[in-house]
Amino acid sequence: MADTKLPFNKKKIIEIAKSYPTPFHIYDEKAILDNARRLKKAFKDIYGFKEYFAVKALPNPFILKILKHEGFGADCSSLPELLLAEKVGIMGEDIMFSSNDTPAQEFVEAARLGAIINLDDITHIDFLEKSAGIPKLICFRYNPGKERTGNAIIGHPEEAKFGFTREQLLEGYAVAKERGVERFGLHAMVASNELDYKYIVQTAEMLFDLVVEIKQKLDINIEFVNIGGGIGIPEKPEQRPVPLQRIADGIKAAYEAKIVANKLDPVKLVMECGRLITGPYGYLITSVMHMKHIYKDYVGVDASAANLMRPGLYGAYHHITVLGKENAPLNHRYDVAGSLCENNDKFAIDRMLPKVEPGDYLAIHNTGAHGHAMGFNYNGKLRSAELLLRKDGSVEQIRRGETTDDYFATLNFDALDDFKLK
Numbered sequence: 001m002a003d004t005k006l007p008f009n010k011k012k013i014i015e016i017a018k019s020y021p022t023p024f025h026i027y028d029e030k031a032i033l034d035n036a037r038r039l040k041k042a043f044k045d046i047y048g049f050k051e052y053f054a055v056k057a058l059p060n061p062f063i064l065k066i067l068k069h070e071g072f073g074a075d076c077s078s079l080p081e082l083l084l085a086e087k088v089g090i091m092g093e094d095i096m097f098s099s100n101d102t103p104a105q106e107f108v109e110a111a112r113l114g115a116i117i118n119l120d121d122i123t124h125i126d127f128l129e130k131s132a133g134i135p136k137l138i139c140f141r142y143n144p145g146k147e148r149t150g151n152a153i154i155g156h157p158e159e160a161k162f163g164f165t166r167e168q169l170l171e172g173y174a175v176a177k178e179r180g181v182e183r184f185g186l187h188a189m190v191a192s193n194e195l196d197y198k199y200i201v202q203t204a205e206m207l208f209d210l211v212v213e214i215k216q217k218l219d220i221n222i223e224f225v226n227i228g229g230g231i232g233i234p235e236k237p238e239q240r241p242v243p244l245q246r247i248a249d250g251i252k253a254a255y256e257a258k259i260v261a262n263k264l265d266p267v268k269l270v271m272e273c274g275r276l277i278t279g280p281y282g283y284l285i286t287s288v289m290h291m292k293h294i295y296k297d298y299v300g301v302d303a304s305a306a307n308l309m310r311p312g313l314y315g316a317y318h319h320i321t322v323l324g325k326e327n328a329p330l331n332h333r334y335d336v337a338g339s340l341c342e343n344n345d346k347f348a349i350d351r352m353l354p355k356v357e358p359g360d361y362l363a364i365h366n367t368g369a370h371g372h373a374m375g376f377n378y379n380g381k382l383r384s385a386e387l388l389l390r391k392d393g394s395v396e397q398i399r400r401g402e403t404t405d406d407y408f409a410t411l412n413f414d415a416l417d418d419f420k421l422k
């Protein structure tokens, strides 16, 4: 079952909340490190294995610094994400730039940093040539269309906006070679939050088959395949973590059967997971302000969808622990709601919890990826602080909470005084 044990108790949270008022996200450094090492261990026999952490999942430089120390690169898809990687000292081919619908300026910046540029569309070859020039190393994102079925978050490949068709892919490599590209990568990401390890292995198999075809048809050696992100994490208590060793073993077998058997040059395997790396190791801590009893029973907390949008956006399940009541019977049915003027601002619907009272602290699980990062300011809500629970049990604030000054920072009130009604 998913691990619903917490790395802190109520007493610790009360102490932390004296310095850092709720709501806040708190990340567990030790668990992130242990998990990073588990991944590396599982993939240790995979040729050239490297994980490029998907920055969008948790764009915090302190987290990136921890992951860099573990040998991870950064997967970026925008200018600010590139600059964030650079600030942490992640540069050159330790950056994978996997963007789509890309502005010219971002290609220029990626080229300046020497990042691996992963193109999302065949027309971007010309676009890149005009904006930043043709690099020596290039990667293309493949969309298998009808050949694969996707899943709920990312949808079916055929309906997805990403990547090259198969025909475009072959044409793209030929064109790139003609224009002077010397090194080639191949990328696909066809699943999101996928818990079936076989699906991930199938993506590697599909890419290895293409590597063989590209070699045979175009005499191009693919230097690496990037199987994308999208490895899932257990969210509901009855779900289990993806067996990483089985993914690695499956990939190794496919590599032998396809790359080695066809006597191809060695092909590195890389991935760009976000959720898998940090998702389970973050918690949104919020306190209960109000209990409301109308046609249903509501727990009104001081966080809102501005701090965690996934339940409202995808109906995602996030486990909730009422701190100090870990062993109490789950005999009350509640909707746990934030204060946005939107009825989908609910962290849980019809959730069985112990009896909740104002002043209780709730830990909302699995907020270490696509949590704080998806924050927004709608309704004048401010994004919370991010804290790091260090290995030694101390707590470090790694991002302060926003203030109303931040909210107003893009407005010019002096100009408002001079603004005449016509």
Ligand SMILES: *Cc1c(COP(=O)(O)O)cnc(C)c1O
Binding pocket: 054, 056, 057, 075, 098, 189, 192, 193, 228, 229, 230, 231, 272, 273, 274, 275, 276, 369
């Ligand atoms: C979002 C994204 C990722 C990371 O996805 P996770 O589900 O967090 O692993 C990786 N690569 C690309 C191109 C993405 O868009």
